[in-house]
Amino acid sequence: MKCRKCRQKAIIYMPEHRLALCQQCYAPWFLDHTERAIKKFHMFTHQDRVLVAVSGGKDSLALWHALTELGYEADGLYIDLGIDGGFGYSDKSKQACMRLAERLHRTLHTVSVAEEVGASVPEIKELTRRVACSGCGLVKRYFMNRISLDADYDVIATGHNLDDEAAVLFANTLRWDEEYLARQYPVLQERDGLRKKVKPFIYFTEKQTTVYALVNRIEYVREECPFAVGATSLYHKGILNELEHHSPGTKRRFLDGFFKIRERFSSPERAKLTPCQKCGQPTTTEICAYCRLVDHIHRRQAAHSVA
Secondary structure: OOOOOHHHHHHOOOOOOOOOOOOHHHHHHHHHHHHHHHHOOOOOOOOOOEEEEOOOOHHHHHHHHHHOOOOOEEEEEEEEOOOOOOOHHHHHHHHHHHHHHHHHOOOEEEEHHHHHHHHOOOHHHHOOOOOOOHHEEEEHHHHHHHHHOOOOOOOOEOOOOOOHHHHHHHHHHHHOOOOHHHHHOEEEEEEEEEEEEEEOOOOHHHHHHHHHHHHHHHHHOOOOOOOOOOHHHHHHHHHHHHHHHHHHOOOHHHHHHHHHHHHHOOOOOOOEEEEEEOOOOEEEOOOOOHHHHHHHHHHHHHHHHHH
16 A cells, blocks of 8 residues: 555555555654644643653653654653552653653653652552552542642643543443533643643544554553553443444544533532642642542551551
8 A cells, every 4th residue: 555645655544534654754644633633622832831641651652752843842740650560560661751751852750659659559559449540540640730730831741542532432421421521621721720631642543643653763661551451441442443443433523523512511510629738739628639548548557567
């Protein structure tokens, strides 16, 4: 198959776009469509400082690379979760982020959950008896917001792609979870101490971000997080992939169709956010969920040491 633009050998065919592209033409196409999404949803401008949450995987590292290629002032944030999984998952992820930071000549902020919380994510799972992804998500949201405020960034960007967003929308629709449906959008505006969050890769499939990473020789961790095994979201992605195979463009139409009617879903009136009495981060209660988690972990650790 030949490239639609230059007639050289194509490396990817995207049936939803009816477009085949070669290695040389792919990156410019990808960057152009990244810029289009940024402008369509008014995510940020070249005057804004962007903090990219990087995990060491292809999506987030591709996003960091793409934003710097487009001339945005983008730095990275890596949150070390302390997950081993038998192959040093977090250590490998951190090294991948550090290599790209050096290559891009950009700052990489790093936070160790074990040092800040007093326990790694696997230890949090054991001490709290909660699903690993629950504790992980809580601490990641906390540190993304805290670092963005402390280091004076205007917006937080994450590497969520079309496959991710379509799967989340599918799950929320199956449950008719109006509160979550009302909040699902590529932009979450800043309010009461919470920094603006954006998803510039909203229209790219996982395959497309992977090809961008490979074309630009971005080294990334190929293994999935050990705690992601068996996740319902992976099952939903499989269903959507089947639909996409039979009808290219289904995921994009599903998502765009929802955006057109999203205002019909009204979420409950949001409670006013006030500073946490312990850490100062915004919360709806006197003590935020993060600080309550840390206190609980310390109590459990103290109880275990006495026993």
